[in-house]
Amino acid sequence: MLLLGIDLGTSSIKVSIIDAGSKKRIVSKQYPETEAEILSVQQGWAEQDPKTWWSYTKTALAKANATGLYDPKDIKAIGIAYQMHGLVVVDQEQQPLRDAIIWCDSRAVDIGDEAMEVLQAKGFLASHLNSPGNFTASKLAWVRKHEPATYARIYKFMLPGDYLAMCLTGEINSNSSSLSEGVLWDFQQHALSDTLLNHYEIDKSLVPDLLPVFSTYGTILPQVADELGIARDAVVSYKAGDQPNNALSLNVFEPGEVAATAGTSGVIYAVTDQLLYDAHSRVNSFAHVNHQTGKPNIGVLLCINGTGIQNSWIKRMTANGLDYPQINEQAAHIPIGAAGVRVLPFGNGAERMFRNKTVHAHIEQLDFVRHTEAHLWRAAQEGIAFAFRYGLDILRENGLHPQVIKAGHANLFLSKVFQQSFAGATNVPVELYDNDGSVGAALGAGLGAGVFTDRKEAFSGMQHYATIEPTETALYDSLYADWKQSLERKLSTIS
Structure with missing residues (x-):
């Protein structure tokens, strides 16, 4: 049995094929070879066409399949890691209504700051662990304010990884870890944030369905399976933002463990069991992949x-x-x-x-x-x-x-x-360690699909480099x- 990990980065899409038995990487490929374009029509703006993410994913997987090192029909579980904090909006036909507003876009800073001035009096930081800032919810509020015709056509909004999963399965869903990175999770209520949705006057119906981080998000569409050459019963069984997933790829799950990455952006990601927040929101706290009600695991992220x-x-x-x-x-x-x-x-x-x-x-x-x-x-x-x-x-x-x-x-x-x-x-x-985000996504898929009984088994093949x-x-x-x-x-x- 094979596991497919997809890492939707800012610069490229990388895929890795992992043998579930040995936990070893068979092959990794990425596309494009040069860095993907970031569209910036105004200072401080940063966008990408989400359709290119899907196109790049198919090309990267085709390159991996072309190596002949495995049978694509043996791919049974798919995990997705993705650039955090982005916003994708689609209509009822699941077509993007505009380019995705990505993580490094600054246009919604003022909207988030204004929201914080009002909401902090209600204890917003203690319950959400972050200021709304220029995160996903604030970006959606920007669309509502400045592009009302587009906003009126939105069927669902989602994070970048949710969009890629939708392309694979036709299902639109997310999880609490992903929504927490959009500052849409209330940690005190253990629920979707009515506080921020109501403040921004965002209809709750626009929110994707919520599932656990490790779960079946959908079975691959038959026509997509045939196009990609993989098994028709393959499932998407794991989704996480790139930094929680990077931590997972390094077997960083428990309080006191710390991961770092230095790609397009740089991150230190420390896990704690406290609902910790910085008074000035200089660092941010999100639900880690193994966060549970009654057993908090919070990833404190310095970006x-x-x-x-x-x-x-x-x-x-x-x-x-x-x-x-x-x-x-x-x-x-x-x-x-x-x-x-x-x-x-x-x-x-x-x-x-x-x-x-x-x-x-x-x-x-x-x-x-x-x-x-x-x-x-x-x-x-x-x-x-x-x-x-x-x-x-x-x-x-x-x-x-x-x-x-x-x-x-x-x-x-x-x-x-x-x-x-x-x-x-x-x-x-x-x-x-010789792991990366796409490998982590594949191992996460194995956990989500029940291929691995526990974390110890999933990471038994992890190689220490230096x-x-x-x-x-x-x-x-x-x-x-x-x-x-x-x-x-x-x-x-x-x-």
Whole structure:
């Protein structure tokens, strides 16, 4: 029996085929090979056409099937991980009514802030653990306010992973973990948030049906099964946002366990059994994949919009055709500190850890005589690591003190410069594993379909790649202090 994991990312769709018996990856493929387009018709906006997600998924799976390494008819369970906080709206024919408003879109910040001014007097943070911010519910409120004709035609709204599951099964449903990331879950009532729906005047009928995270969301449509070449009785049995799923892929389930990822955005995700929230909503708390009534498991998420996208931008501007391994190798020859070059990697919209301020990216102290492209490449990765340290300090303020951080050996964590910088700047060891989001989605599908009896069985094949111990921590502390001073000067100029 085979499991299919689909990871709907901002840059691409990645699929992995896992043998349920051995728990081993047979093959992984992604599409597109280059980064998918983000549409931004106004400053602070970020959209993608959801139909391209479905097209990319089919292409990625076709590439995997074409390897001949397995029989697609043996695929019986499908799991989906997806970019969080997005909004997809469809009509009764299940057709998208507009492009999806994705996670890094900032247009709804003011709407969320205005809602918070009213709702906090009613204890909104204590019950929802987050400000409405620019999350999914606020994005839907933006559509209602600014695109009333589109809003009037909405049959259902959903998260990106719900849309992909709908394409596979024809069913529209979601779960409490997904809705909590849209700030639509009341943790005190253990129910859908009437408080925010009523405030935004959103009809409850627009909400997808709710199921447990690990459950049967639907059987694949016969015509879709035939098109994809997979079994007609295959089911979608797991859905989760990319960060809860990244934690799952690293076997991070219990209080005290911590995961990190550094893709387009960067995240530290710490699990706690407390209904914990930050008074300023600089970090966010969502229902983890194993959250239950009476047994809370909350994922506290620190998000940095500008991580891998900063690294990618520097590459496009300066690398002259070099690939990432070549860039990383040259950056490794530059001493720690990049000879004074300093990068603030915040050019991807409003940052929640800055209370939704937009700082933009900055390159400082560049010397045209002393510095080369390799100095920029190292400075960019160090700047991203310092952004993680800034965010980790916010988690520490809220009582979370990781002793070890788990991460997949992927994206920026493929770079030894970044590995060293991250561990040195945070002063926390990093355990790297050869799992990724698509593998995690496949294992989640196995749990949801009852293929695995428990978590221990599901992760018995997990491969540890390396542990990165912090080094040069005094030097990184000094460099971080200077970097933070530059950041605070920028923040002081923003109202």
